[in-house]
Amino acid sequence: MDTQEGACLPKLSRVAVCGGTHGNELSGVYLIKELMKRRREADDEEQPILVLSNPRAAQQCLRYIEVDLNRCFSHDALNAPLSDSAPYEVIRSREINAVLGPKGSADSVDFICDLHNTTANMGLCFISCSDSDWISLHIFKHLQLCIPDIPMRYLHFDLSHDEAYSLDSVGKHGFAMEVGPQPHGVVRSNVYTTMKTALELVLHWIRLFNCGTVFEGGPVDVFTLVKHVDYPRDCSTHDIVAAIHPLLQDKDFCLLNPGDPVFQTFSGETITYNGSESLYPFFINECAYYEKGIAFSLSRKSRVNVPSLRANRDQSR
Amino acid sequence: MDTQEGACLPKLSRVAVCGGTHGNELSGVYLIKELMKRRREADDEEQPILVLSNPRAAQQCLRYIEVDLNRCFSHDALNAPLSDSAPYEVIRSREINAVLGPKGSADSVDFICDLHNTTANMGLCFISCSDSDWISFRKSRNTGCPLKSVLCHIGPTFLSFSASVSVFRFARWCFVTFPRCVFTAMEVGPQPHGVVRSNVYTTMKTALELVLHWIRLFNCGTVFEGGPVDVFTLVKHVDYPRDCSTHDIVAAIHPLLQDKDFCLLNPGDPVFQTFSGETITYNGSESLYPFFINECAYYEKGIAFSLSRKSRVNVPSLRANRDQSR
Numbered sequence: 319m320d321t322q323e324g325a326c327l328p329k330l331s332r333v334a335v336c337g338g339t340h341g342n343e344l345s346g347v348y349l350i351k352e353l354m355k356r357r358r359e360a361d362d363e364e365q366p367i368l369v370l371s372n373p374r375a376a377q378q379c380l381r382y383i384e385v386d387l388n389r390c391f392s393h394d395a396l397n398a399p400l401s402d403s404a405p406y407e408v409i410r411s412r413e414i415n416a417v418l419g420p421k422g423s424a425d426s427v428d429f430i431c432d433l434h435n436t437t438a439n440m441g442l443c444f445i446s447c448s449d450s451d452w453i454s455l456h457i458f459k460h461l462q463l464c465i466p467d468i469p470m471r472y473l474h475f476d477l478s479h480d481e482a483y484s485l486d487s488v489g490k491h492g493f494a495m496e497v498g499p500q501p502h503g504v505v506r507s508n509v510y511t512t513m514k515t516a517l518e519l520v521l522h523w524i525r526l527f528n529c530g531t532v533f534e535g536g537p538v539d540v541f542t543l544v545k546h547v548d549y550p551r552d553c554s555t556h557d558i559v560a561a562i563h564p565l566l567q568d569k570d571f572c573l574l575n576p577g578d579p580v581f582q583t584f585s586g587e588t589i590t591y592n593g594s595e596s597l598y599p600f601f602i603n604e605c606a607y608y609e610k611g612i613a614f615s616l617s618r619k620s621r622v623n624v625p626s627l628r629a630n631r632d633q634s635r
Numbered sequence: 636m637d638t639q640e641g642a643c644l645p646k647l648s649r650v651a652v653c654g655g656t657h658g659n660e661l662s663g664v665y666l667i668k669e670l671m672k673r674r675r676e677a678d679d680e681e682q683p684i685l686v687l688s689n690p691r692a693a694q695q696c697l698r699y700i701e702v703d704l705n706r707c708f709s710h711d712a713l714n715a716p717l718s719d720s721a722p723y724e725v726i727r728s729r730e731i732n733a734v735l736g737p738k739g740s741a742d743s744v745d746f747i748c749d750l751h752n753t754t755a756n757m758g759l760c761f762i763s764c765s766d767s768d769w770i771s772f773r774k775s776r777n778t779g780c781p782l783k784s785v786l787c788h789i790g791p792t793f794l795s796f797s798a799s800v801s802v803f804r805f806a807r808w809c810f811v812t813f814p815r816c817v818f819t820a821m822e823v824g825p826q827p828h829g830v831v832r833s834n835v836y837t838t839m840k841t842a843l844e845l846v847l848h849w850i851r852l853f854n855c856g857t858v859f860e861g862g863p864v865d866v867f868t869l870v871k872h873v874d875y876p877r878d879c880s881t882h883d884i885v886a887a888i889h890p891l892l893q894d895k896d897f898c899l900l901n902p903g904d905p906v907f908q909t910f911s912g913e914t915i916t917y918n919g920s921e922s923l924y925p926f927f928i929n930e931c932a933y934y935e936k937g938i939a940f941s942l943s944r945k946s947r948v949n950v951p952s953l954r955a956n957r958d959q960s961r
Contacts, residue, residue: 349910351883437827502827502931503754563833582833584666605828605829608696
C-alpha cells in the first residue's frame with residue numbers, strides 16, 4: 319500500500335545469499351564459504367540462507383561444467399520438461415528453484431543477493447531486471463551513503479520477471495552484486511573486502527527495514543542495457559581479429575561517443591564506434607563474454623526518483 | 636672462442652617463436668596467429684619458425700587439456716617411454732621436440748622465444764633456466780649453449796633500444812633464472828587468463844620484434860658492448876595458508892603485497908589477509924624479491940608467490956663467430 323509520500327512493502331523475512339554461481343569468480347566462492355564457516359545459531363531472522371550455487375564448478379575452478387548456470391532461471395527454462403541427459407547446471411537450477419523458489423510463487427524467498435566477479439573495471443555494480451524494485455534501489459542508495467569511496471552503479475536489464483534468466487530473479491526481490499576488476503580464478507583482497515563490506519551493508523539495510531525504519535526517497539542514476547557489441551571476427555575461423563582499444567580498456571561507464579576508438583586490430587589499426595548515439599559502455603573485456611560474442615555492452619543513463627520506503631507494519635510477510 | 640675483452644658465439648641460424656603453450660594466455664596465442672598470417676616467403680634466416688604450441692588448449696581457451704605442456708620438456712620427461720594412454724600434452728611435447736630439438740643435440744634450434752602471460756604485475760620478464768655455472772662464459776663455450784649468454788645481452792640491448800619506445804614505460808624488465816631446469820620464456824603481465832589486453836599484446840609484439848631485430852644484428856656481425864645485468868634468481872615458493880582438512884586456501888595475497896612484484900619483501904611485512912580479515916606476515920629471515928604474486932595458474936601448484944635474490948652479472952661483449960654459420 320503506497321502512502322502519498324512513499325511506498326510500503328512486506329518485510330523481507332526470508333533472505334538468501336548465493337556465491338559461486340560461476341565457479342571461478344572467487345570472491346563470491348570464498349565469501350560464501352567464510353559465511354558458512356561463521357554461521358551463528360542465533361535468531362533466524364538475522365540468518366540469511368547461504369548457497370554455494372555451483373559446487374562442482376567451484377571445486378574445479380571453472381565458470382560452469384556444461385552450461386552457464388546463471389542463464390537457467392527464466393520461467394520457461396525452469397518449467398521445461400527435464401530429460402535424462404539434462405546438463406548438470408539445468409538439474410542444479412531446479413534444485414535451487416526448489417529451495418529458494420519456486421520462482422513466481424508466494425513461497426519464493428523475499429530477497430536474493432547473488433555474488434559475482436568480472437574482469438571488467440566496473441567497480442561495484444548491482445544488476446537487476448527491474449528499474450522500479452524499490453527494495454533494490456534503496457539498498458543501492460544506502461550503500462552509496464555508507465561507502466561513498468567505492469565506485470558503484472545500478473545496472474538495469476529490461477526484462478520481465480518471467481523472462482529474467484539469472485539466479486537472483488528466483489526471489490521476489492534481488493540483484494546480482496558484481497565486483498571487478500578481478501581475473502577469474504584469482505581472489506584479490508581489495509575486491510573480496512569490497513564484496514564483503516557491501517554484503518554486510520545489504521544485510522544491515524534489510525535488518526533496519528524489517529525493524530520499521532523509514533528510508534527517505536531520492537534520485538538514483540540507473541544504467542539500462544541498450545545493446546551488446548561483438549569483436550570484429552575473421553569470417554572463416556570466427557577468431558577475434560582485434561582487442562579492446564587501449565583508450566576504451568578499463569573505461570567502464572565513461573561516455574562513449576560516435577567516432578571514439580573501440581578496437582585495435584592485432585596488426586595495429588584502430589576501429590571506431592559507429593553508433594549514432596553516445597552511450598555508456600560496461601562489461602568491457604569481460605573474459606566470459608568472448609564466447610557469448612560480447613566485447614562490451616552499451617547502456618543509457620536515466621534518473622529514477624525512488625519514493626520513500628518502509629516495511630508494512632500489519633503483517634510479517 | 637672468447638677474446639680477452641668478450642665472447643664469440645655461433646650465429647643463431649635457426650630461431651623459433653612459440654605461443655599458446657598455455658592456451659588461455661591470449662597475447663601469445665593471437666600474436667603467433669598474427670605472425671603466421673603475415674609470414675613472408677623471403678630469406679629463411681629472417682624467418683623464425685612459428686609454433687602454436689598447444690592448439691587444442693588454445694581452441695578451448697584452457698591452460699591445458701590434461702597436463703601442463705610447459706612442464707614436459709625436461710630431459711627425463713622427453714626420453715621416458717611413451718604409453719598408449721599418454722596425455723595429449725606429453726604426445727605434443729614429443730612432436731615439438733622432434734621439430735625444434737631434439738633437446739641437447741646439435742640439431743636443436745639455436746634460439747627459442749616462448750610467449751606467456753601472467754595475472755601477476757610482472758611487466759615484461761625473461762624467464763630462463765641455467766646450470767649453476769652459467770655465469771662463467773669460458774665454460775659456456777664447452778656446454779655449447781649460446782642461449783644463456785645471448786639472453787644476457789638482450790638485457791642491455793633492450794635498455795638502449797627501449798629508451799625511445801613508449802610502450803616500455805609500462806614494462807619492467809627483469810631476468811629471472813631457475814637453477815637446474817632449462818627453458819626460456821617471455822612473460823608479460825598483468826593480464827587475466829582468457830583475456831587479451833591491447834597494451835599487453837603490444838608490449839609483447841614490440842618486445843618480440845626487438846628480440847628478432849637483435850638476432851639479425853647479431854648474425855650480421857654486430858659487436859654488442861658488455862655491461863651489468865641485474866638477475867633475479869629463484870630461492871623458494873610460498874604457498875597460501877590452507878585449511879588442514881579441505882586444503883582450501885584461507886587467505887588472499889595481502890593488499891600491501893598485491894601488485895608489488897620485484898619490490899623488496901622484508902621479514903615482518905604483510906603477505907596474506909585471511910578471509911576473516913587478519914594479517915599474516917612474512918616469517919623468513921632474509922629480505923627477498925617476490926614475483927608471480929597471485930598468479931592464477933599457480934593456486935593449484937601451491938604457489939601464492941615466489942621469492943628471488945637479486946645479483947648483478949657483468950656480461951662481456953658479444954659477437955657472432957665469423958668462421959662458421961653455426
